[in-house]
Amino acid sequence: MTTSLFERLGGEAAVNAAVDIFYRKVLSDDRINTFFEGVDMEKQAAKQKAFLTFAFGGPNNYTGKDMRDGHAHLVKQGLSDEHFDAVVENLAATLKELNVSDELVTEVAQIAESTRNDVLGR
Amino acid sequence: MVKITFEGERYTCTDSESVLDCLTRHGHDIPSSCHSGVCQTCMMRAVNGNPPAEAQTDLKATLAAQNYFLACSCKPKSDLEVVLAGSEVVQRVTARIVDKQTLNQEIVKISLRCQQPFTYQPGQFLNVFRRDGLSRSYSIASIPQENETIDLHVRKLEGGQMSTWLHDELAIDDELDVSGATGDCFYVPGDPSQNLLLVGTGSGLAPLWGILRDALARGHHGTIHLFHGSHSVVGLYLIDELRTLTQHHENFHYTPCVSSDDVPEGFTPGRADQVALKQYPKLDGWRIYLCGHPEMVAVLKRRAFLSGASLQDIYADPFVISSQK
Ligand code: HEM
Numbered sequence: 001m002t003t004s005l006f007e008r009l010g011g012e013a014a015v016n017a018a019v020d021i022f023y024r025k026v027l028s029d030d031r032i033n034t035f036f037e038g039v040d041m042e043k044q045a046a047k048q049k050a051f052l053t054f055a056f057g058g059p060n061n062y063t064g065k066d067m068r069d070g071h072a073h074l075v076k077q078g079l080s081d082e083h084f085d086a087v088v089e090n091l092a093a094t095l096k097e098l099n100v101s102d103e104l105v106t107e108v109a110q111i112a113e114s115t116r117n118d119v120l121g122r
Numbered sequence: 123m124v125k126i127t128f129e130g131e132r133y134t135c136t137d138s139e140s141v142l143d144c145l146t147r148h149g150h151d152i153p154s155s156c157h158s159g160v161c162q163t164c165m166m167r168a169v170n171g172n173p174p175a176e177a178q179t180d181l182k183a184t185l186a187a188q189n190y191f192l193a194c195s196c197k198p199k200s201d202l203e204v205v206l207a208g209s210e211v212v213q214r215v216t217a218r219i220v221d222k223q224t225l226n227q228e229i230v231k232i233s234l235r236c237q238q239p240f241t242y243q244p245g246q247f248l249n250v251f252r253r254d255g256l257s258r259s260y261s262i263a264s265i266p267q268e269n270e271t272i273d274l275h276v277r278k279l280e281g282g283q284m285s286t287w288l289h290d291e292l293a294i295d296d297e298l299d300v301s302g303a304t305g306d307c308f309y310v311p312g313d314p315s316q317n318l319l320l321v322g323t324g325s326g327l328a329p330l331w332g333i334l335r336d337a338l339a340r341g342h343h344g345t346i347h348l349f350h351g352s353h354s355v356v357g358l359y360l361i362d363e364l365r366t367l368t369q370h371h372e373n374f375h376y377t378p379c380v381s382s383d384d385v386p387e388g389f390t391p392g393r394a395d396q397v398a399l400k401q402y403p404k405l406d407g408w409r410i411y412l413c414g415h416p417e418m419v420a421v422l423k424r425r426a427f428l429s430g431a432s433l434q435d436i437y438a439d440p441f442v443i444s445s446q447k
């Protein structure tokens with residue numbers, strides 16, 4: 001029997017454990033924090049949860065088109081590969097901080113990677 | 123079988139169904155996304171009956187205390203009447219002004235008594251309605267354990283429609299319509315040994331004065347530190363009362379802050395938010411209440427979070443000044 005990545009990571013509890021750490025990293029990262037300025041923090045945190053649930057292979061209804069539409073206004077502001085890499089880096093660092101195995105971190109990074117062209121609107 | 127009431131209709135909820143499934147099956151368009159209790163898109167509120175605890179895990183404690191729940195994770199064990207979060211019709215009640223007292227040059231305390239029973243949590247706010255329909259929000263500074271009246275602290279803004287009227291024209295024995303209390307910036311016991319940081323500017327002390335006394339009355343024993351700031355000393359108030367409280371409660375600390383150059387003895391120079399962060403650069407595990415100037419609240423919310431406080435533990439009431447009619 002194979003369990004999903006989401007279950008192996010610890011499901012909803014893992015998302016909740018990761019959200020503060022991840023969001024704190026993003027807000028402290030000068031390469032990308034301007035994209036997150038001026039947005040209500042609580043709404044933003046809910047979106048971070050949606051992001052993490054997605055990246056952890058959890059249940060969600062996002063399509064490539066949603067990713068495209070959701071980030072289109074950021075692409076206009078100059079969102080690029082460099083910013084994308086920074087987000088993936090923060091994601092991996094968050095999981096390491098939570099003692100997630102390298103194997104699982106790689107799987108999560110792959111899911112995030114799979115959205116690159118949609119997020120960057122290419 | 124459990125019944126769910128929504129928008130005046132009663133529906134049967136089967137054993138395997140969540141409230142979200144049940145309402146969706148009956149043709150209602152309830153916002154949802156993850157269907158697994160993570161995103162909080164599907165938040166609803168039980169106005170009758172109690173949602174099961176599983177439907178409230180990871181909600182802010184103050185939201186759970188008001189019976190908010192996640193519809194997708196709610197398999198009800200008893201009948202519920204539910205509304206969408208944010209759509210609740212808040213009732214209006216008539217209140218009589220029983221007292222008006224000057225707190226400082228620009229802030230007056232207005233004490234109200236309602237004809238009907240009025241339930242509130244200290245720190246929540248209510249909306250005041252003037253006869254012509256003008257409405258503004260004011261925070262509740264009283265606590266039901268000690269005060270028979272509902273107390274508001276209103277700061278007079280030069281040219282402000284409601285605040286000038288409340289200061290200059292509203293008289294004792296006048297009547298006024300107010301909404302029920304709302305807002306999630308209030309004290310919940312949770313862990314009574316948790317440290318609490320309270321930061322407010324100007325009349326932002328109103329909700330904090332309620333929250334503080336509520337926490338002390340309910341036996342909170344973690345550190346409680348209040349930083350109250352204003353441009354000059356005359357903008358502060360309840361100074362003696364707060365100092366007296368520190369003498370009666372070892373765990374309570376009070377720092378009045380003055381941001382202009384003229385800082386008399388006994389007051390700390392600087393802005394309340396900056397003074398607080400300087401004293402507490404690490405806020406892991408703290409619960410934080412921020413009220414008053416919207417910009418101060420926004421900046422400190424972010425800084426407190428970056429200093430280690432969990433978002434779930436940050437409660438904030440920016441006193442947004444809208445100048446709509
Ligand atoms: C690594 C791949 C990424 C994934 C899987 C992803 C996923 C998501 C998801 C699911 C949402 C929530 C959409 C919603 O429900 O409204 C979102 C919103 C957002 N994302 Fe991403 N994202 C990615 C990369 C990035 C990058 C690189 C940035 C910028 C540096 C970014 C900035 C944002 C912002 C600012 C929002 C909120 C937009 C708003 O204001 O509503 N994302 N993202």
Ligand code: FES
Pocket residue numbers: 153154155156157158159160161162163164165192193194195
């Ligand atoms: S739909 Fe996401 S929490 Fe219910």
